[in-house]
Ligand SMILES: NC(=O)c1ccc[n+]([C@@H]2O[C@H](COP(=O)([O-])OP(=O)(O)OC[C@H]3O[C@@H](n4cnc5c(N)ncnc54)[C@H](O)[C@@H]3O)[C@@H](O)[C@H]2O)c1
């Protein structure tokens with residue numbers, strides 16, 4: 001289900017096709033290591049870094065690394081800085097916005113990040129309406145609907161081109177399950193579906209080789225995957241949330257998108273997208289395994305057979321997801337674009 005060999009090849013092959021990638025929020029905790037990993041990806045030939053502060057320094061630093069991409073930094077100090085970072089780009093990654101502090105939920109970030117993401121989406125609609133957009137900024141369950149709603153209002157929404165990055169949940173699931181089962185984490189593949197916050201994160205252990213884990217261990221594992229973000233927030237003690245593991249997750253996800261653009265076959269990984277799966281229940285966005293292709297999300301795959309226990313998790317997740325999605329959409333409807 002996951003394309004790990006593709007992720008490995010990205011760092012060792014020479015690019016066949018040139019790809020432009022833009023990181024918005026490139027000066028931040030995620031943005032910097034994510035930009036480094038993208039500089040090492042041979043599929044990327046033109047890397048553009050934008051931030052309201054610090055992107056020039058990060059770009060100059062990375063530009064000394066002898067890989068085949070050029071790197072340019074952009075900021076609001078330049079006329080049309082954001083526009084120039086976006087024009088003609090193929091893939092945009094957005095880790096812009098504030099991270100959590102202990103005691104906060106991702107939804108608590110909405111009051112600041114919703115406006116940031118809305119305004120960035122407006123610029124993207126104008127300058128890069130054909131780009132594939134990968135949203136990292138939290139709360140992902142709401143920020144992806146915000147971007148979709150802005151693009152719809154601007155008449156350029158294409159559901160195949162918008163992604164919420166939930167890869168951190170899948171990499172955590174691989175790591176945590178390997179710790180419980182005593183296995184090699186690089187060989188563990190756990191589909192994680194739903195959304196990206198607490199109980200909306202649904203790891204499908206029944207679809208792994210560890211479906212017979214004793215219930216107590218399974219419940220603890222599911223809880224750890226759902227609340228893995230809190231572990232990092234607590235450990236960083238006010239200095240933010242996951243940045244390095246997120247950079248790895250974001251770079252892996254970007255490589256899935258680029259592999260799809262490049263025409264590679266069977267590139268499949270979960271992402272939070274505009275989805276037909278539960279639309280009849282009023283849930284327009286959902287994370288399930290996506291097949292990537294030249295147009296972006298070539299196919300939204302169903303979640304497959306799940307256990308009775310996972311059905312219960314799904315039912316709970318849907319209730320929260322529905323509210324998170326409505327909150328994002330209403331925010332844009334009440335904004336003056
Ligand atoms: N999807 C996920 O799995 C996941 C994982 C970790 C963190 N996150 C989220 O990613 C976001 C960033 O986290 P971080 O730790 O990198 O935060 P950070 O504060 O270290 O960096 C954020 C960067 O965004 C920049 N920024 C703010 N407004 C901007 C704008 N309008 N345009 C361009 N840049 C802007 C800031 O200047 C800063 O450099 C947070 O919302 C966090 O919750 C998501």
Ligand SMILES: O=C(O)C[C@H](O)C(=O)O
Pocket residue numbers: 099100106138168228229230232233241242
């Ligand atoms: O937990 C957070 O706030 C950041 C991120 O969404 C994560 O899962 O680590």
